[in-house]
Amino acid sequence: MTAPEATLLHVESTHYPPLLLRHPGNPILTGKDWPYSINSVFNAGATLLPDGTTLLLCRVEDRRGLSHLCAARSRNGVDGWEIDREPTLMPSPQQYPEEIWGIEDPRITFVPELQQYVVTYTSYSRGGPGVSLALTKDFRSFERYGVIMPPDDKDTALLPRRINGYWALIHRPMTTLGAHMWISYSPDLRHWGRHRLMLEARRGAWWDANKIGLSPPPIETSRGWLVLYHGVRHTPSGCLYRLGLALFDLENPEKCLLRGDSWIFGPEAEYERHGDVDDVVFPCGYTINPDGDTINIYYGAADCSIALARASVRSLLDWLNAHGSCERRNRAEDL
Secondary structure, three states: OHHHHHHHHHHHHHOOOOOOEEOOOOOOEEHHHOOOOOOEEEEEEEEEOOOOOEEEEEEEEOOOOOEEEEEEEEOOOOOOOEEOOOOOEOOOOOOOHHHOOOEEEEEEEEEOOOOEEEEEEEEEEOOEEEEEEEEEOOOOOOEEEEEEEOOOEEEEEEOOOOEOOEEEEEEEEEEOOEEOEEEEEEOOOOOOEEEEEEEOOEOOOOOOEOEEEEOOOOEEEOOEEEEEEEEEEEEOOEEEEEEEEEEEOOOOOOOEEEEEOOOOEOOOOHHHHOOOOOOOEEEEEEEEOOOOOEEEEEEEEOOOEEEEEEEEHHHHHHHHHHHEEOHHHHOHHHO
16 A cells, blocks of 8 residues: 555656757767768757858767867758868867867857857866867867966866956866856956856755766847756766756856756756666757747767757746755755
């Protein structure tokens, strides 16, 4: 008699309507699609080009274990991908020694003031991962700024407009405080200061305890900057990467308005559960459809492929309004 009741309770407590819907054709890109020999492709930045083409700037890992970036273009953002025949952006350790062990995990922000795309990415140096930045108009040629945040730092994206006259960069340094999300400001994209703690990893048994980081660039909405972030849970069988939501003030983005308590998307499909790194969903980019609401989220799956999930910005905000907490945002250290 108690067993059926326990089973019913379990089903009711774990059933949530999905906010992100996986594309039935997933994964949409794998190493088999590549025009040259590689190990795997994953963690792609994304943007829409002026003609409506979706561009993914993919992290490609070669068979040495080092990564570079390669562009793939599609008219519909789902299939028919045209992939650059050669790497689009290669590490250049002679000029940029911080790239000696590869470049990884790009995020793309189109900046109207500059009329250029700003690409932030992880540069892997002897000292560990740092943050590098490059500008491009066409994803053919790049103006590299080099490292802008020294190791150990990653999971970064630029906001598309200045905040009170300054550029704002979200990133995830490893400090004595732990692996939390920070925001920093710059007058020129080269020199950064006013470093502020933005969102803390929780403690204990939470899904986002101990280690969090930005996933794709923030989404500007009328209610604030909508942020998808990843949390890493350490388990006896390895790390488990899931996604959560938070909302930040438009003109003071270091101020968290709402933070969801539960995760909204995690590894479930076979291509997400098993690969070079099991149990990973890791978005680095998105595009928004002409309706202004449908968001296409491109994510790395198990460090082996690129997959697509779709969501509604309105639904994400509604969920956060219903399931987010204001009071907990400033006392994560107590959790």
